[in-house]
Amino acid sequence: MSTSDFDPARRASSGHDVRQAREITGHLSWLDTITGTALGVLACASGIYTYLGVSSLLDENGALSFLAAAAFSIAVSVAIFVFWSYMMRIFPAVRTVRARVGMFLAMCVGSLFIVAMSSWLNAAALAGSAAVEQHLAKTVQDYQDALEQANLIAVSGQSLERDVARMRQTLEDLSEQEAAGDLSGLAGRGAVFRILRQKSEELRGLEAQIAAQGPQVEGVFDEGNAILSRMRALTVETGAVEGRSVLFSEEAVRLAGLIATLRQLSVAPLVDRSAQDLSAVVVVPELDQRSDVASGQQATIDAVLVAIAQRAETLALAAQAVMALPAPPDTTYTPISTADAVIRYAGDFIPSWAGAIAIDLLPGVLVMIIAVAQGAVRSAEARVPIEDTMTLAELRAAVAALREVEDGVPPRAQKLPPPAKSSDPPEAT
Numbered sequence: 001m002s003t004s005d006f007d008p009a010r011r012a013s014s015g016h017d018v019r020q021a022r023e024i025t026g027h028l029s030w031l032d033t034i035t036g037t038a039l040g041v042l043a044c045a046s047g048i049y050t051y052l053g054v055s056s057l058l059d060e061n062g063a064l065s066f067l068a069a070a071a072f073s074i075a076v077s078v079a080i081f082v083f084w085s086y087m088m089r090i091f092p093a094v095r096t097v098r099a100r101v102g103m104f105l106a107m108c109v110g111s112l113f114i115v116a117m118s119s120w121l122n123a124a125a126l127a128g129s130a131a132v133e134q135h136l137a138k139t140v141q142d143y144q145d146a147l148e149q150a151n152l153i154a155v156s157g158q159s160l161e162r163d164v165a166r167m168r169q170t171l172e173d174l175s176e177q178e179a180a181g182d183l184s185g186l187a188g189r190g191a192v193f194r195i196l197r198q199k200s201e202e203l204r205g206l207e208a209q210i211a212a213q214g215p216q217v218e219g220v221f222d223e224g225n226a227i228l229s230r231m232r233a234l235t236v237e238t239g240a241v242e243g244r245s246v247l248f249s250e251e252a253v254r255l256a257g258l259i260a261t262l263r264q265l266s267v268a269p270l271v272d273r274s275a276q277d278l279s280a281v282v283v284v285p286e287l288d289q290r291s292d293v294a295s296g297q298q299a300t301i302d303a304v305l306v307a308i309a310q311r312a313e314t315l316a317l318a319a320q321a322v323m324a325l326p327a328p329p330d331t332t333y334t335p336i337s338t339a340d341a342v343i344r345y346a347g348d349f350i351p352s353w354a355g356a357i358a359i360d361l362l363p364g365v366l367v368m369i370i371a372v373a374q375g376a377v378r379s380a381e382a383r384v385p386i387e388d389t390m391t392l393a394e395l396r397a398a399v400a401a402l403r404e405v406e407d408g409v410p411p412r413a414q415k416l417p418p419p420a421k422s423s424d425p426p427e428a429t
Contacts, residue, residue, distance in 0.1 A: 024377050028370065039084055039363055046118055046359050047077030053121025056128055056338040076118045083110050084363035092371040095378070100371075107364060114360045121339065122356035127349040128338025129241045134345045135336050136235040136248055140228060142331045143255050147224045149328035150262040154217045156322045157268040161210040163318050164271065167311050168203035171196050174304070192300050199278060199308055206274045210267045217265050224258045227251050245335055252333035259328060268322035275316035278308060 051073035058065040087110075091103045124131075175196035231251050234244045336344070346353060 024373050028373055028377075035088065035366070036085075039081055039088075042359060042362060043077040043081040043084075046080055046122060047073040049122040049125040049356070049359070050076045050118050052125035053123075053128070053339060056124055080114060080118065080360060080363075083114070084367070087367045088363070088370055091367050092374040107367065111361055111364060115357060119353075119357045119360050120343065122359060123346075123349065123353050124337075124339040124342045126356055127342055127352035130352075131341035131345050131349060132241045132245065132336060132338055133235055134348055135341050136231070136245070139248075139252065139331070139333050140231045140235060142329065143231070143252065143259075143333075144228055146259050146328040146331045147221070147228065147255070147262070149326065150259050151217070151221045151224075153268070153322065153325050153328070154221075154262050154266045156325060157266040157271070157319075158210060158214050158217060160267060160271045160315075160318055160322065161207055161214075163315055164203050164207045164210065167315060168200050168207060170311065171200040171203065171308070174307075175200065192304055195301060195304055202274070202278060206271065209270065213265050213267060217262065220258050220262050220265065224255055224262070227255045227258070231255070241338075249333055249335060256332065259331075263328065266322070268319045272316050272319035272323065275312045275319060278312040278315075 051069050054069040054072050055065070058069060087103070087107055091100075091107065094100055094103055175193050179193055231248055234248045234251070237244055342349060342352070
């Protein structure tokens with residue numbers, strides 16, 4: 001035996017390693033008694049939430065749907081329990097780097113499968129109703145934007161009434177001037193007067209149509225806001241979200257119809273067509289060419305037509321500016337399941353997703369803890385000589401075996417072969 005075996009510092013370090021290895025081994029032995037139970041509880045909890053998530057996807061509530069959801073949730077619970085049981089037993093036991101990397105990749109792939117078949121359904125059970133309410137709230141906002149944009153276009157069209165009234169008043173003033181003889185030089189209600197009156201009456205009729213649609217626009221917009229209020233109330237009411245979604249869908253259909261009506265109430269296209277007809281369609285009275293004033297009347301009529309065309313172009317440009325406003329977006333409410341809502345609005349429910357994934361992947365942390373602990377035990381035992389790791393029973397057995405060897409007696413653990421049988425008599429000595 002070398003003198004280094006009696007080095008006090010080395011013996012103290014060896015004793016520390018032995019105590020550390022035995023302490024960790026004792027903890028692992030105790031934890032192993034509760035690990036299976038804890039893993040089973042986690043698997044059952046995940047299976048329950050998976051059942052709730054699957055049930056939200058099934059349209060029917062009969063016995064077959066119950067069996068289907070129960071079978072899937074039980075299969076998920078068993079898969080989670082078996083997978084993590086494999087990992088907890090095999091992963092810490094492998095020692096080579098290649099084996100560790102292979103087991104880690106297998107654990108990552110299995111974790112992805114667990115998330116795919118269980119975690120998203122758990123999230124649907126945890127935050128499914130809230131996600132559907134989020135979908136309802138977003139739909140309300142979309143409908144509100146569409147209603148406000150449609151009302152903006154309609155109100156902008158109503159504002160063209162002032163342009164029409166101003167143009168009508170201008171033509172009426174010109175007709176009064178013509179009647180007094182201040183326009184063409186001839187007092188009376190001749191051809192120029194009749195043309196000006198003809199166009200002013202057309203504008204008066206257009207102005208009346210625009211004014212008649214004003215109360216309709218206001219009424220439709222007020223009714224749309226009332227529907228939006230009911231839809232917001234349905235979003236935040238208590239109770240099952242499925243029933244509220246049905247009522248919400250009915251209100252959404254009514255609101256979509258009101259938005260379409262409001263778009264049709266815009267008078268901008270009517271004003272644009274009327275402005276084009278204002279200059280294009282003119283009934284010019286036939287002038288008496290024998291009269292000396294015919295040429296003067298014709299020149300005045302031409303000047304009036306040019307003025308009307310210019311005013312009509314200005315009115316058409318104003319109407320086209322209203323028509324160029326962005327159309328309200330096409331908004332349609334689409335009912336959505338809790339699972340689809342959780343996926344679509346995943347960013348708004350990160351805590352629920354974290355909880356749903358954690359309940360499935362928490363055993364992975366336990367696997368890593370066990371692997372590190374067993375690695376520490378093996379590392380500590382590798383630095384300790386064999387004689388320092390022997391227990392008292394092993395030492396007694398070794399001493400007994402040594403004494404038997406020294407006394408020439410075969411060890412009790414070794415069995416001698418039975419003597420060979422022979423029919424020959426023993427030889428004489």
